[in-house]
Amino acid sequence: MSDAGKSGAALAAGVDRDLVFEIEQFLYREARLLDEERYDEWLATMAPDVHYWMPGIQARYRADKADLISRTRMAYFDDDLDYLTKRVERAKQTTAWAEDPPTRHFHMVSNIEVEATEIPDEWVVHSLVLNLRHRNEAEEQTLTARRQDLVRRDETGALKLARRLIRLQQTVLQAKNMNAFL
Amino acid sequence: MSAPFAKGPAAPADLPRDEAPAPAPGPGPLDEAAVRAMVDSEQGWIDRRIFWDPQVYALEMERTFARCWIFVAHDSQIPEVGDFLTTYVGEDAVIVARARDRQVHAFINSCSHRGNRVCFAEAGSARRFTCNFHGWSYALDGSLSGVTAEELYKDNPTFDRSKLGLHKARVESHGGMHFACFDPEAPSLADYLGEFRWYLDVLLDNDEGGIEFVDGNIKSRLKCNWKFPAEDFVGDAYHATWTHSSALQALFGNIPTMKADRSFQVNANGHGWDFGLDFISNAATLCEPEIVEYLRENEVRFAERLGKMRSRMVGSLSSATVFPNLSFLAGHNTFRTWNPKGPAETELHTWVFLNRNAPDSLKEKYRRGVMLTFSPAGIFEMDDGENFEHCTASNAGVVTRRRKLHTGLGLGSEVEHPELKGNVHRNQVNEANHRAFYQRWTDLMTAPNWADVPVR
Ligand code: FES
Ligand SMILES: [Fe+2]
Numbered sequence: 001m002s003d004a005g006k007s008g009a010a011l012a013a014g015v016d017r018d019l020v021f022e023i024e025q026f027l028y029r030e031a032r033l034l035d036e037e038r039y040d041e042w043l044a045t046m047a048p049d050v051h052y053w054m055p056g057i058q059a060r061y062r063a064d065k066a067d068l069i070s071r072t073r074m075a076y077f078d079d080d081l082d083y084l085t086k087r088v089e090r091a092k093q094t095t096a097w098a099e100d101p102p103t104r105h106f107h108m109v110s111n112i113e114v115e116a117t118e119i120p121d122e123w124v125v126h127s128l129v130l131n132l133r134h135r136n137e138a139e140e141q142t143l144t145a146r147r148q149d150l151v152r153r154d155e156t157g158a159l160k161l162a163r164r165l166i167r168l169q170q171t172v173l174q175a176k177n178m179n180a181f182l
Numbered sequence: 183m184s185a186p187f188a189k190g191p192a193a194p195a196d197l198p199r200d201e202a203p204a205p206a207p208g209p210g211p212l213d214e215a216a217v218r219a220m221v222d223s224e225q226g227w228i229d230r231r232i233f234w235d236p237q238v239y240a241l242e243m244e245r246t247f248a249r250c251w252i253f254v255a256h257d258s259q260i261p262e263v264g265d266f267l268t269t270y271v272g273e274d275a276v277i278v279a280r281a282r283d284r285q286v287h288a289f290i291n292s293c294s295h296r297g298n299r300v301c302f303a304e305a306g307s308a309r310r311f312t313c314n315f316h317g318w319s320y321a322l323d324g325s326l327s328g329v330t331a332e333e334l335y336k337d338n339p340t341f342d343r344s345k346l347g348l349h350k351a352r353v354e355s356h357g358g359m360h361f362a363c364f365d366p367e368a369p370s371l372a373d374y375l376g377e378f379r380w381y382l383d384v385l386l387d388n389d390e391g392g393i394e395f396v397d398g399n400i401k402s403r404l405k406c407n408w409k410f411p412a413e414d415f416v417g418d419a420y421h422a423t424w425t426h427s428s429a430l431q432a433l434f435g436n437i438p439t440m441k442a443d444r445s446f447q448v449n450a451n452g453h454g455w456d457f458g459l460d461f462i463s464n465a466a467t468l469c470e471p472e473i474v475e476y477l478r479e480n481e482v483r484f485a486e487r488l489g490k491m492r493s494r495m496v497g498s499l500s501s502a503t504v505f506p507n508l509s510f511l512a513g514h515n516t517f518r519t520w521n522p523k524g525p526a527e528t529e530l531h532t533w534v535f536l537n538r539n540a541p542d543s544l545k546e547k548y549r550r551g552v553m554l555t556f557s558p559a560g561i562f563e564m565d566d567g568e569n570f571e572h573c574t575a576s577n578a579g580v581v582t583r584r585r586k587l588h589t590g591l592g593l594g595s596e597v598e599h600p601e602l603k604g605n606v607h608r609n610q611v612n613e614a615n616h617r618a619f620y621q622r623w624t625d626l627m628t629a630p631n632w633a634d635v636p637v638r
Contacts, residue, residue, distance in 0.1 A: 054559075055398075056398045056399065056400045056401075058303075058304045058305060058398065058399070059302065059303060059304050060303045060304065060305065060306050061302075061303045061306055064303065064306045064307070066306070068398075070397075072396070072397060072549075073396065073397045073398035074396055074397070074398030074399065074400050074532075074533070074534060074549070074553065074557075075398075075400075075553055076400065076553065076557060076558065076559040077553070077559060078549075078550050078553060079554075083550070083554055086432055086433060086469070086554065086561065087554070087561055089432035089433075090428045090429050090431075090432035090433075090561040090564075091428075092432075093427070093428035093431050093432060095427035095428045095431065096428035096565070097425065097428070097565050097568060097569075098564050098565045098567075098568040171304065171401065172401040172402065172403060172529060173400070173401065173402035173403065173558050174402075174403050175402060175403065175558070176402065176403075176404045176405065176406075176558070176567025176568065176570070176571055177402070177558050177559070177563065177564045177566075177567045177568070178402075178558045178559035178564070179559075179564050
């Protein structure tokens, strides 16, 4: 999936503007569903075989060749649809104390790039996400991450999220918890 | 942060509710008597200033973290010569490395020359640690091994290589868990853990190969005093069904009950574990049937190694803290440390551990299951941080700080038990372990020397 040496035009080959526009709208809408805590609708944007992954990040020396983005290592999320559903189920409980009063979520998505893949109905989509959480009186937490998604058009013609790799920028999460999806 | 002590007169006795002892005194020097008055571990009253006051915090860095055995690494994290990781003992940054003698060494991560940080990576493998400032380098055991243009120091009367190594800690281990201690007067790790070693073996030695840690280490910052999470794990079974109601409902559709007559709190030297004899309840919340099957299949083998009683603790509803800041959950298989970053900030480091000889497919279930439940994004842990932060922040109020906190649940629940070691209390829903934790804290805070610290 290296795009070194390719021009923007070459990368966009096989990806027309309408498709890019449609995928952008898909991601913006997803962000709003999360901001509005419409979690069931959010889950409905997932492919049944979705892999939603946010590995833990470590600061290591450049000379260190250990594979740090690896599914043998600890992660914040390494989820299938079943796990995501369990998380949503908890958030919906009236006893989810950390959500009441609600966390005021803010998801800003940007730098969207769409790349064709070998499979006609699947695209690799790069984006940046800025997430702000405000809680209670003055609590404010900022998360930024780079995302690499695989977006698929299913048999009904709808776009679905099939893979998401979220690379956080923080090695030490500057927050008491991660009660947000990015 | 506002001034540590309340100014002006002591709080008026304006409200009832006062079987509580006298309000906290006004400003004054923080002598041993003042610290002793902050904790009543007999009746269970805790002065809120121990979670807020910068003077108390400074003293506890000196008298607890700089004197106690602090967990720094598991053997499996640094298996080969040259493997290292960086962590903290209190607010002291340390490097933990396996040197050519194959032993684990721990030393301060600060150059003997101008004090620069020597190692910036969280983990890795190295031949030596070289300082970025002037290039002094240190061997894997912390000794000074190279000095840039060393001829400059020729005939220098104060330059002695052998005295300029990085400040080394004592390192001792139990069951592959390495602890560091910067106090030469401290007792051995074995004596420090005391009878709690017998309990630690429930996790560290229920299987022939012992345990290993999953690679990686999830870290997060909570705006709380480090003692709130440490005391939570030492024995706050009480909060489990309330704080974590949402996760329990989401996973099981109901809230489990804890059995008063089939559960205990035990403690020794301020280390504590609350547990039921239910064998699998913590493990079951990982929602991976294969984990419960593994435990059931091995139940007899666990009992052969540990005896029937301890074998019932392997995956049970439980939580524990090794004083001061190493906590863990049996069944969930997570170790974590609460690293102080000032009176009102704590850095949490979490790991997943597994039986080394368990099948790989099972290890994968644990890795994912712990992440779903007990990590900063975990559906259980998510609700804990909120509590710890607000228990801390409320003490900004000067009037708020005048009232002591009640930690008296389960007074009089101590029992003699034919098998269980240490101080044993019936019913895991109890605050006996909180009281023991704070008794130990007071012992250390008021003792000028280790010789003055009683065995508890
Ligand atoms: S500060 Fe490290 S070599 Fe000078
Ligand atoms: Fe909890």
